[in-house]
Amino acid sequence: MWSIQNLLFIFCISLRCLTxxxxxxxxxxxxxxxxxxxxxxxxxxxxxxxxxxxxxxxxSDVLITTSQASKTKYSIYDDTSARIFTTTIFDLQYTDAGKYWCGVTKTGTDIYTEVKLKLVQDRCCDTVTKVQSYEGHSESVSCRYESQYQNSLKYICRGNRPSTCLQQALITSDTKQNARFRLDDDKVLGTFTVTISNLTRNDSGSYLCGVHRNSELDVFSAVELKIEEWCCVKSTKINGTAGHPLTLQCPYPPQHWDNRKFLCKGDHRNNCSDMVTSRSRFTLQDDAASSSFTVRITELEAADGGTYWCGSDSQWRVGNYTKIELSVFLQHTRKIPDAALYVLYTVPPVLLLMCLLVTVYKNRSSRVNEADDTMSRNTPKEKNIEEVMGAAESGIYKNQEVVMTYVQQKVCKDGGGDEGVYEIMTAVATEDIYCNENFHKANRR
Structure with a gap:
């Protein structure tokens, strides 16, 4: 039979296990x-x-109590409404791993709950899915999860630190849409897909797909996204003349022989306008035998200059299009040489001035002749007058020849200048006028 002491021992052991x-x-x-x-x-x-x-x-093993509130490495908070107290351990190290106890003080033996703490590195993951795309494209990243997490929160973040991923999530299954990011959860397939639109080079990097678990660490899968520059399989520069026709040549992959061919204009393919359907001057002709098509512009306009994209793939996949830089020039006009401009603008005033001098001289000569007839001067004096007048007229014509010769030399030699020509003409004209006036004053005496 069992003694009373044995029964009490068993009872105490059982009670301790329960508590x-x-x-x-x-x-x-x-x-x-x-x-x-x-x-x-x-x-x-x-x-x-x-x-x-x-x-x-x-x-000596007590780390923190609710009466102490907080320490350097530990803090504690008692939620009395939920009847849960939570202890936070900071700056975890591998030496912190092991067995802990949650204790509740009471009369007699305290109530204990055993805690097993395990530590892992803050990184993920051994397997990485690599995805490659191009600038301006949209790309979808698929993340698988186990069936027991159908109703769990899903999310994606940048980087490879699981500890902060949920706090820095780009999008979650609760929001579904956030700017360029969209999340779709297929619970039947056990896959959630994150689509990123209008990709840029800055989107390249590491991502983590996360599935939230309440009592354990979240489950993650890693993705490496690489965004390459959206560049052309062929790029060319073409010059054209306004008012003339121009033909653009666009090759395409042989497998696209049945695809719709297009030519659009714009600085980037995301904002280019179709030119063939909207412009009657643009006509497209496909040549499947040569795997290329041509676009003929019947009459170029100055506004036609710019960047064009021609291709045969509406999805704009790399290698299926051509970039064309078109420059349009106005028709060539002959430029008048500078020397010719000087002759054109300076010679007519010179000729006009010479005509004016000759007219003044003839008028004054007529008055002198009339005066000589009425006064009936002697013949020698008249002869002298005629000689003087002939000499004056000869001087004027000689001056005219000198002026014209100087102008021609000035123009032909160094282009001359308006100021130089006018200074010479003024000097010559003034001298001739003064000479004529002195001549007439002498005859009046």
């Missing part, structure tokens, strides 16, 4: 980060002190 190991809590944390250890308790212990301890949970 000290209500349940095992498994917690996993990332090295260098923090982790939360949450433990629940009954309503009757709301006002009791709670604490976290390690190893055998002796007095």
């Amino acid at each position: 000290s190991a209500v349940g095992m809590i498994h917690v996993t944390g990332y090295v260098g980060r923090e982790v939360n250890v949450s433990c629940s308790y009954e309503q009757s212990y709301v006002s009791h002190e709670k604490y976290l301890c390690k190893n055998d949970c002796g007095n």
Whole structure:
């Protein structure tokens, strides 16, 4: 028969097991980060002190209590409404891994809940899915998950640090759409897909697909996205003349013989306008035998200059289009030489001035002749006058020849200048006028 002492021993052992190991809590944390250890308790212990301890949970093993609030490495918070107290351990190191106890102080033996803490590196993952795309394109990233996580929160973030991924998520299954990012969850296939539109080179890098789990670390899969420059299989520069026709040549892959061919204009293919359907001056002719098509512009206009894209793939995949830089010039006009301009603009005034001098001289000569007839001067004097007048007229014509010769030399030699020509003409004209005036004054005496 069992003695009373044996029965009491068994009873005490059973009671300790019930009070000290209500349940095992498994917690996993990332090295260098923090982790939360949450433990629940009954309503009757709301006002009791709670604490976290390690190893055998002796007095020296107590790490923090609710009466201490916080320490450098630990903090504790008691949510009495939810009857859960949570201890946070900061700056985790591998030495922090091991067994802990959540304790509730009471009369007699305290209530304990065992906690198992496991630490892992804050990185992911051993397997990486690589995705390549191009600038301006849209790309979809598919992330698989297990069937038990159908209703769990899904998300994606940049980088490879699982500890901060959810806080820095670009989009989650709750929001579904966020700017350039869209998330679609196919629960039947167990796959959620994130689509990124209008890609740029800055979108290149590491991404993590995450599935949230309440009691354990989230599940992740890694993706490496590489965005390459959207560039041409062929790029060419063409010159044309306004008012003349021009033909553009566009090759395409042989397998696209049945695709719709197009030519559009714009600085980038995302904002280019179809020219063949909207412009009657543009006509397209396909030659499947040579795997190319031509676009003829019947009469170029100055506004036709710019960047064109021709291809046979509406999806704008690399290698299926041609970039054309078209420059349009106006028709060539002959430029008048500078020397000719000087002759054109300076000679007529010179001729006009010479005509004016000759007219003044003839008028004055007529008056002198009339005066001589009425006064009946002697013949020698008249002869002298005629000689003087002949000499004057000869001088004027000689001056005219000198002026014209100077102008021609000035123009032919160095282009001359308007100021130089006018200075010479003014000097000559003034001298001739003064000479004529002196001549007439002498005859009046």
